[in-house]
Amino acid sequence: MHLQLDQARNGPLNWRDDVAVSAADPGTEGPLVLGCVDCRGSLTFVGPDFLLEARLRYRQRLYCGRCLTAYEEEVELPLAFVVTGRAEESPPAEDGTGAHELEPEDLSTLVAAEGEIDLAVLVREQVELNVPMKPICDPGCRGLCPQCGANREQEACTCGSEQFDPRWSGLEAIRERLGGDLNQDNRPRTTRQPT
Ligand SMILES: [Zn+2]
Ligand SMILES: [Zn+2]
Numbered sequence: 001m002h003l004q005l006d007q008a009r010n011g012p013l014n015w016r017d018d019v020a021v022s023a024a025d026p027g028t029e030g031p032l033v034l035g036c037v038d039c040r041g042s043l044t045f046v047g048p049d050f051l052l053e054a055r056l057r058y059r060q061r062l063y064c065g066r067c068l069t070a071y072e073e074e075v076e077l078p079l080a081f082v083v084t085g086r087a088e089e090s091p092p093a094e095d096g097t098g099a100h101e102l103e104p105e106d107l108s109t110l111v112a113a114e115g116e117i118d119l120a121v122l123v124r125e126q127v128e129l130n131v132p133m134k135p136i137c138d139p140g141c142r143g144l145c146p147q148c149g150a151n152r153e154q155e156a157c158t159c160g161s162e163q164f165d166p167r168w169s170g171l172e173a174i175r176e177r178l179g180g181d182l183n184q185d186n187r188p189r190t191t192r193q194p195t
Contacts, residue, residue, distance in 0.1 A: 066143030
């Protein structure tokens with residue numbers, strides 16, 4: 001889908017599109033984005049430039065840098081750009097690049113030299129930029145055991161009890177207490193009515 005700047009001159013242009021992003025998960029096989037990227041937003045003329053606001057929703061598949069396991073997560077990515085339809089002061093490009101160019105120096109400004117925005121290009125770029133440098137499946141991921149290589153999220157290894165996460169000790173105590181109470185409550189009641 002291409003957004004025409006002219007369509008927003010007389011009032012905000014609201015748009016919605018599903019964009020397929022075929023980018024691969026960096027360093028691994030398989031797609032980064034599962035399904036399409038649901039994009040919706042608005043293009044508003046704020047003279048002389050335009051304001052492009054968008055919200056991307058999609059599901060992405062990444063590999064945890066600690067336990068090396070694939071995981072999926074929902075992403076909601078708000079975006080905002082100033083879009084300028086004015087070519088730079090320089091004369092019209094003579095290198096034959098007809099499509100609009102994204103300025104890597106300033107990501108908050110888009111140059112739509114041809115008067116339109118190619119959503120597919122924009123969305124793909126933003127999705128790739130949003131991939132974390134070090135994906136983690138869960139902030140508490142314990143990763144691989146440095147001694148035996150076991151994935152400690154999936155199996156317990158016996159490489160030493162000092163690997164027991166002390167953060168769970170409080171929970172353990174609570175569970176024992178609860179368990180004791182429950183046992184008492186569940187005890188069969190054999191009270192007999194006095195006759
Ligand atoms: Zn992990
Ligand atoms: Zn181990």
